[in-house]
Amino acid sequence: MLWGSLVQAHALQPGYLELRALDGNTWSVFWRKPDVQGQPMALDAVLPDTCAQRRGPEPKFDGEGWSTRWITSCSGGLSGGIISIEGLEETSTDVLVRYELEPKKGQAWRLVPTAPSFEVPVSPGAWEVVKSYTFLGAEHILFGFDHLLFVLALLLLIRDVRLLIGAITAFTVSHSLTLGAAALGWLNIPGPPVEAIIALSIMFVASEIFHRDTDNPRLSERAPWLVSFGFGLIHGLGFGGALSEIGLPQSEIVLALLAFNIGVELGQIVFIAVCLAAWALVRRLIRTDLSLRLETLAVYGIGGWAAFWFVERIAGFV
Known part of the structure; x- marks a missing residue:
């Protein structure tokens, strides 16, 4: 708060x-x-x-x-x-x-x-288009707290580095697809329901963390890329909606779209790197049992915040 x-x-x-x-x-x-x-x-x-x-x-x-x-x-x-x-x-x-x-x-x-x-x-020159839209993409993801919470929840859910890389890659590919389609006007889905489903996606991943079972891994643990790819399509609609409001320069549509997407990915990489570095530092400084409690507290915070967003966003259009 x-x-x-x-x-x-x-x-x-x-x-x-x-x-x-x-x-x-x-x-x-x-x-x-x-x-x-x-x-x-x-x-x-x-x-x-x-x-x-x-x-x-x-x-x-x-x-x-x-x-x-x-x-x-x-x-x-x-x-x-x-x-x-x-x-x-x-x-x-x-x-x-x-x-x-x-x-x-x-x-x-x-x-x-x-x-x-x-x-x-x-x-505008090509370099100005690239510079402006890359900054806009990075800014949108770094200030898009719901998107960041989803990525953070994935980091907490997936323990295996190989599976984590696959999940993040699937998320990147899927949201790139719908980002482009929404920004170009090929997909026209109202923003409020999309924002509500984004909040729901965070709640889902938080719930999967709580139900994690080492002996009997769930689908989200065995093939997390399926979860990240599916919800990435929804998150991409959110990115695309923001880009549609900004607008694309008619002379450099493809270049601006590519630059915006690169900015989103750069912002996402920075966020993941900071989270992993911070978690490694925490585990070095405090006992294992305390770090596990801290992780549990973080998951409750992520799920609770997402639930609040979900109710708030549903109430906004129902």
Whole structure:
């Protein structure tokens, strides 16, 4: 609970600025900034000098952050103009900017404290696409606590290194398939049920840990790749839904999709490496019986948290 409060206090969710082209030189602007203990983070989106209304009206809390919308015209278009986020350099968050130079031809740019502004290019270079979408993929998995809990539960369930590698590989392959299909619009499944099943998948693996039997191993222990592959398909829909909201640059769809997926995998590898290193350190520092109790406590925490998410997410759409 304390950790969850800390996460909320530091506003780990990034800001989001969207400029959707309407017609001519007119854009519909949506700007959302993170919530920090009930107040909007001290950020402000500033559009290019050529735009009639460079800043939006006062934001209102929308349940996720503080958002506002407005319509503006930009003489000569956006290309060559500077989009900046005032105050970003004083924070530890980032802002995703999604813009359209033409209707339904979206591009994306990631702004960070060390680079709070950018000049809108006529079309983004391949390296910028790779860099932006790789960071976005890594960020999504590292701040996607439900996905991380599922991976952590797999680490606790599987003792054999060979089986663990197979399970993680199966999870990677399966969520890559549905990530791409959802991001490209080939699969259109509502987000709330997907999020609820993701929580259910964590509960399932936690339950399997408790029912683990060395003498009579269950299917999840004999062939854990089946479990990870099946639930990986669901997790991939979650990743794909997030990527669909971000949008893919029309000129570099395949490259952006590949970069986002690579970012997810890099974030997953970092998380697994940190978990394995931390567990090895714990087992060296404390007695075996205490480490087993700590593991049991961790499984209860994972299962309990997932159960809370499941009920909360079901209640959100039933």
